[in-house]
Amino acid sequence: MKKTLLGILAATASLVLIAAPSAASDATEAMKFCKLGAKDAPQAISACSTVIQSGDPSLRQDALINRGLAYTSRRWYTQALADFDALVKLNPKLSGAWNSRGWVYLKMDRPKEALADFDRALSLEKGEKYMINREAALKAIAGGK
Numbered sequence: 001m002k003k004t005l006l007g008i009l010a011a012t013a014s015l016v017l018i019a020a021p022s023a024a025s026d027a028t029e030a031m032k033f034c035k036l037g038a039k040d041a042p043q044a045i046s047a048c049s050t051v052i053q054s055g056d057p058s059l060r061q062d063a064l065i066n067r068g069l070a071y072t073s074r075r076w077y078t079q080a081l082a083d084f085d086a087l088v089k090l091n092p093k094l095s096g097a098w099n100s101r102g103w104v105y106l107k108m109d110r111p112k113e114a115l116a117d118f119d120r121a122l123s124l125e126k127g128e129k130y131m132i133n134r135e136a137a138l139k140a141i142a143g144g145k
Contacts, residue, residue: 034048035062044066045070048064061087061094064084065097068080072100072103081101081105084100095122095129095130098121102114102116102130106136106137109140111141112141
């Protein structure tokens with residue numbers, strides 16, 4: 001009985017080890033479609049969701065960015081905001097994450113939160129890259145949308 005049980009456990013462990021690389025390669029394959037972002041939002045959203053659910057930490061950041069951008073292109077701001085929230089928690093030093101979340105806040109008519117995110121993006125990446133977005137937030141706060 002013990003030998004049979006050990007044999008079953010060994011076979012099960014072998015199957016798990018065989019399946020693990022497959023899941024990783026599925027996530028890598030899905031990432032190709034995830035990178036479509038706004039170009040093919042429905043396919044990108046599905047593929048990015050597959051990547052995120054795979055649990056592969058090396059792909060999670062890019063999947064969140066691309067899915068957030070795809071959601072934004074569809075005007076699904078609540079879903080985009082959730083992805084960008086997760087992204088700034090995952091990598092708070094990524095200026096593009098703050099900028100993207102700020103853009104979503106601006107689209108959701110939350111300009112004060114947008115301004116804070118644009119300021120954070122600017123503090124992380126010197127230069128004028130995000131200044132136009134900051135100016136749009138200031139204009140919205142002043143009532144000039």
